[in-house]
Amino acid sequence: MLLSDTDEQLMAAVQGGDNPALGELFRRHHAALYRYFLRMSGSAALSEDLAQDVFLRMLRKSETWQREARFSSWMYRIAHNAFIDHTRKSKWETAMPEKWDMAAPAGRQLEQDQEHAMLHQALMALPADKRELLVLSRFQGLKYEQIGELLGVETNTVKVRVFRALGQLREIYERISGEPGLAAMGGRS
Amino acid sequence: MTCSEFAVDIADTLAGTATAAARARAEAHMAGCASCRANAALWDAMGEMPEATPSADLPARFERRIAPRPSAPRWAWGAVAAAVLVGVLSFVAGRYTAPRTEADIASLRGEVRNLREVVALSLLDQQSASERLRGIRYSAALEGTDPEVVDALSRTLSNDSSVDVRLAAAEALRRFPLPAAARESAWKLLEQDDSPLVQIAVIDLLAAGKDPSARARLEKLRDRAGLDANVRDYLQALLSNQRKKGNQYQ
Numbered sequence A: 001m002l003l004s005d006t007d008e009q010l011m012a013a014v015q016g017g018d019n020p021a022l023g024e025l026f027r028r029h030h031a032a033l034y035r036y037f038l039r040m041s042g043s044a045a046l047s048e049d050l051a052q053d054v055f056l057r058m059l060r061k062s063e064t065w066q067r068e069a070r071f072s073s074w075m076y077r078i079a080h081n082a083f084i085d086h087t088r089k090s091k092w093e094t095a096m097p098e099k100w101d102m103a104a105p106a107g108r109q110l111e112q113d114q115e116h117a118m119l120h121q122a123l124m125a126l127p128a129d130k131r132e133l134l135v136l137s138r139f140q141g142l143k144y145e146q147i148g149e150l151l152g153v154e155t156n157t158v159k160v161r162v163f164r165a166l167g168q169l170r171e172i173y174e175r176i177s178g179e180p181g182l183a184a185m186g187g188r189s
Numbered sequence B: 001m002t003c004s005e006f007a008v009d010i011a012d013t014l015a016g017t018a019t020a021a022a023r024a025r026a027e028a029h030m031a032g033c034a035s036c037r038a039n040a041a042l043w044d045a046m047g048e049m050p051e052a053t054p055s056a057d058l059p060a061r062f063e064r065r066i067a068p069r070p071s072a073p074r075w076a077w078g079a080v081a082a083a084v085l086v087g088v089l090s091f092v093a094g095r096y097t098a099p100r101t102e103a104d105i106a107s108l109r110g111e112v113r114n115l116r117e118v119v120a121l122s123l124l125d126q127q128s129a130s131e132r133l134r135g136i137r138y139s140a141a142l143e144g145t146d147p148e149v150v151d152a153l154s155r156t157l158s159n160d161s162s163v164d165v166r167l168a169a170a171e172a173l174r175r176f177p178l179p180a181a182a183r184e185s186a187w188k189l190l191e192q193d194d195s196p197l198v199q200i201a202v203i204d205l206l207a208a209g210k211d212p213s214a215r216a217r218l219e220k221l222r223d224r225a226g227l228d229a230n231v232r233d234y235l236q237a238l239l240s241n242q243r244k245k246g247n248q249y250q
Helices: A007-015 A019-041 A044-060 A071-089 A108-125 A128-139 A144-151 A155-177 B003-015 B020-031 B034-047 B058-066 B075-097 B102-124 B129-141 B147-159 B163-173 B180-192 B196-208 B214-222 B229-244
Strands: none
Touching: A007 A019, A007 A044, A007 A071, A019 A044, A019 A071, A019 A128, A019 B058, A044 A071, A044 B058, A071 A128, A071 A144, A108 A128, A108 A155, A108 B034, A128 A144, A128 A155, A128 B034, A144 A155, A144 B003, A155 B003, A155 B034, B003 B020, B003 B034, B020 B034, B102 B129, B102 B147, B129 B147, B129 B163, B147 B163, B147 B180, B163 B180, B163 B196, B180 B196, B196 B214, B196 B229, B214 B229
């Protein structure tokens, strides 16, 4: 295993029984997966658990990895399934509010932090399937094509769903903030 | 035209993947549509949200979980087969050669108990989490206290990669008086395990024991920086309840 190996080369090594290669993949991708689960669940501890669970599933089901597939698409498919499984098993669990480790804000910074807190609240109030579309496209940086492959839908369907999810998020945000529009955020004109 | 008719163009424009023509259409629509402008502002605001980071030691913890476990005892399944054979032969021989005595019956019971223990130990070393869970159920159903079974459950609690299995092991261990080594492993696990659910199960396990130092150690744990807030709340409630019940640790 070489640190310069691509994700796909490392995953092929994992298939051959090279567990340290999985450790290197974890080092590369665990933060992104953690943020995906954090945006989906709101719980930091759960997100660390689920990020590890994704890689343990990779180890157990390494034979399902196809060498011509993009590693990140496969990883997010497993993450998507892991989150669904968790939701089914733990309907009783309530997501805990996320805590941001930031210095005490002041002035404009305070205002922006309040907006981010309300935006976070609005995201958590969005239905999980819509939240996932926004999380994948906006926070995780996945292309619409990749999201389409992941969810098994056409690329244009993803775009329409993202547009609708964004509209619903705005409605929720406006209810929470009590203000129409997002003028304070310095939106596009 | 309605907003929905511009959905694809707007989504592409937001992601920065629109063609010049699609971008022009989207921007012309947004110039006259306050809702779509607000949606775009929301998209921009999401991009400015701070990014959280996982614990710095998460990769190291994961590597511990995938490190090779002690190999499964190769003798285990052979021993199961041999024990079954001996049991059957003893039964057949006993039935046709001599009347059974109390001692024979006690001996047979002992063999069956040993057999169950071997099966439980073997299952705890299986690759499949569901098999290991079966092993824990077998262990919990055993009569008496076999140190080897308690030790195997303790190792499972400390090292198993599955949260479900670790939780089941913690629950099963509550049936047994914990030897000092297993108790210390459980305390160590409270420092290392990243699952709040497992931490709470281990706290229950340690609180249920008769260790006179448990209360002080649990109080110290409650005050530890970085402890999960849910675990801290649980611990606080547990310690308060125990104080009300008359300080059972003192």
